[in-house]
Amino acid sequence: MILDILAIAAHRDDVEQTCGGTLLKMAERGYRTGILDLTRGEMGTRGSAEDREREAAEAARILKAAWRGALDIPDGRVENTWENKLKVARVLRELRPRVVILPYWKGRHPDHYTASTLGYEACFLAGLKKAVVSRQSSVVSEIGAPSIQQSACSGDAIASTGEDARLSTDINSADTLAPHRPFKIIYATLYYDVRPTFVVDITDQFEARFQSLMAYKTQFSDQEAGKDLFPAKREIRNRVEAMARFYGMLGGVEFAEPFLQKEVGLVDDLMMVPVKSI
Numbered sequence: 576m577i578l579d580i581l582a583i584a585a586h587r588d589d590v591e592q593t594c595g596g597t598l599l600k601m602a603e604r605g606y607r608t609g610i611l612d613l614t615r616g617e618m619g620t621r622g623s624a625e626d627r628e629r630e631a632a633e634a635a636r637i638l639k640a641a642w643r644g645a646l647d648i649p650d651g652r653v654e655n656t657w658e659n660k661l662k663v664a665r666v667l668r669e670l671r672p673r674v675v676i677l678p679y680w681k682g683r684h685p686d687h688y689t690a691s692t693l694g695y696e697a698c699f700l701a702g703l704k705k706a707v708v709s710r711q712s713s714v715v716s717e718i719g720a721p722s723i724q725q726s727a728c729s730g731d732a733i734a735s736t737g738e739d740a741r742l743s744t745d746i747n748s749a750d751t752l753a754p755h756r757p758f759k760i761i762y763a764t765l766y767y768d769v770r771p772t773f774v775v776d777i778t779d780q781f782e783a784r785f786q787s788l789m790a791y792k793t794q795f796s797d798q799e800a801g802k803d804l805f806p807a808k809r810e811i812r813n814r815v816e817a818m819a820r821f822y823g824m825l826g827g828v829e830f831a832e833p834f835l836q837k838e839v840g841l842v843d844d845l846m847m848v849p850v851k852s853i
């Protein structure tokens with residue numbers, strides 16, 4: 576299948592915290608969105624990788640994502656290696672998103688900032704005409720509508736149910752995937768204290784986004800295991816709301832999610848520039 580927007584993150588539940596509202600908003604506008612988690616969460620203090628897979632599927636459903644997949648990169652060991660770049664490039668060539676959302680390139684957790692560099696370099700690699708990327712998938716768990724899933728993960732049996740699937744057949748040969756470079760890369764900055772270049776109004780999506788995070792029951796329900804490490808549910812709600820309100824305030828709306836782009840903004844009509852100055 577072909578996606579419009581793909582969010583890439585190190586861990587299951589990262590996207591729900593940094594750009595879930597934006598993904599939901601885009602899905603509600605009719606765009607096809609997807610989530611690629613680089614790891615499966617097997618190092619988590621609470622719950623197993625299987626628990627997290629179920630929870631990630633539920634969160635994807637809430638966010639109306641058309642596709643969600645996880646790679647087999649070890650949790651806590653996201654490294655910017657050639658092998659890992661090929662794994663991500665393969666997904667990019669299969670899903671061919673126009674917009675890619677990456678984590679910001681600085682942060683506390685090494686997996687987060689490494690995912691940013693790895694994602695960027697994979698976007699570059701995916702567009703190189705002479706880089707041969709085989710179809711052999713490293714996606715170990717995949718969620719999508721059945722016909723969609725078939726076209727996204729199978730090499731030789733691409734479903735011919737939609738125009739997108741036919742397009743995939745045309746551009747990709749039996750063994751290798753055609754080059755694809757996303758048009759736009761933006762960085763979700765919520766995990767790091769940096770001034771965003773723009774925010775997305777998620778006032779109407781805020782509640783659903785919070786529910787998508789709460790779908791990770793093994794992580795976020797009030798329980799004894801890891802009590803010192805994990806805040807109680809009410810505290811999480813307060814934090815998530817405070818952050819969304821803060822970025823909303825910067826944009827003159829109730830709730831928002833922050834992003835950064837390396838490029839300058841292009842303006843066509845001064846009368847249409849949003850966000851009040853004074």
Ligand SMILES: [Zn+2]
Binds near residue numbers: 585586589684687
């Ligand atoms: Zn994370």
